[in-house]
Amino acid sequence: VCGFNGADMASNANALVMEAGDFFGSQGCDLHGIKVFHKAKVDDAIIYAAAVIIQTNGPLKHVFDNVIIGKQSILPKVENVIYEDKMGTSAWVYKRKVLVGNRNLLINHGVDVPKESFEKKYTRKNRKALYLAVNGKIMAMFIVSYSASPELKRELKKIEKSGITLIVRSNDPYINEESLSELFAVPKGFIRVMDYPAARVYDKYSEMSVEKSPAYVVHDGSAKSLIASIRCAVTTVHSRKLINFLTSFGVALGFVCVAFMAAIKGYGRLTAGSLIGYTVIWNVFVYIVSKIQRISF
Known part of the structure; x- marks a missing residue:
């Protein structure tokens, strides 16, 4: 924090706007397994899912980046991305409609999904089922989990006392206000998740840049450092x-x-x-x- 001028500027903030992926970093999410359907190839399923998740900067981006060994150049272009609240993301890849989200997303688009009893066999110990569907057919189910960093959890509890609200952009079906509140043990309402129209406005302004700007606060880019x-x-x-x-x-x-x-x-x-x-x-x-x-x- 650069002097009292920097402290005055930063302390006047009413809210901090962040990406959901920043809350979990490279160690906060895990991929425990993949189940493919309709004789789909595992490699194809990974490419489709990785393309959507990495481009949309979701919490699972580091997981899928590790799976493809950081070779993002092999990923296809993702177009017309739309986030559907608490369900997941729809997009177009290779001129095919791709859905990445929970079972409700697939049902909402008329795609047949496995029975809940089948899903529950894989989602014990707070694990979640992330589905991939291509052109109206389910292609794969990824078993994932999310965990909170103890250091970030402590920082969130401290800054919650200051009255500053956290506003988060999330395109992950399992990262919402309720789940963030539970994962990081903070009161409901402290963390707010943008709806899709607000997220589009955020995208527009967050991509803007200026040649010169006073550096009132300097951090290393992590959520913990910023907070x-x-x-x-x-x-x-x-x-x-x-x-x-x-x-x-x-x-x-x-x-x-x-x-x-x-x-x-x-x-x-x-x-x-x-x-x-x-x-x-x-x-x-x-x-x-x-x-x-x-x-x-």
Whole structure:
């Protein structure tokens, strides 16, 4: 956080806008298995799913990027992407309509899905079934899971006290306000998920760039670093206000004490040592209170 100017700017934020994928990073999601249907090839299923998930910057992007060994150049172009709330994404790949989402997405598009009892055999221990359908036929089921970073969870709990809301863009069927609240153990309403029209506006403005801009806050690009920097900015502003108040109060208290001693004709008792002692004790008190206040954030 670059000085008090940076702290003032950052602490005035009402909300932080982020990608859902930033919450999980490279270690927050896992792929546990793949089940193919209608004699589909596993490689084809991975290519279709990876193309959609990586291009839409979903939480599972790192998982599928690892599966294709980082060779994103082999992925086909994805067009006409549409996110359907709490269901998943539809898009066009190789001039074919591709669906990547939960069973409700496929049902909504008239695609036959396995029975829920079949799905439940693979989705124990909080695992989820992510379906892939191409041209109206189910092609594969990916068994995935999501986990919260303990460090990010701590940062979210701290910044929640500041009154700043997190607004998240998600195109993942399993990452919504309820699941984020449960995964990161934060109150409902603290994290809001954009609807599709708002996400399109976000895409438009987030792609804009300028040649020069003051760097009020610098972070390493991770969600934890961004949230921690904003929290530190808020803490810095609160601490400065508290220190200014306590310092002014200490000066006023000292003046009142001197005036009182003068009124009772005890002015002679005010030695240089007593004034220095008072100043030291009060500064130590201000330091301790400011530290307690910072720890509480």
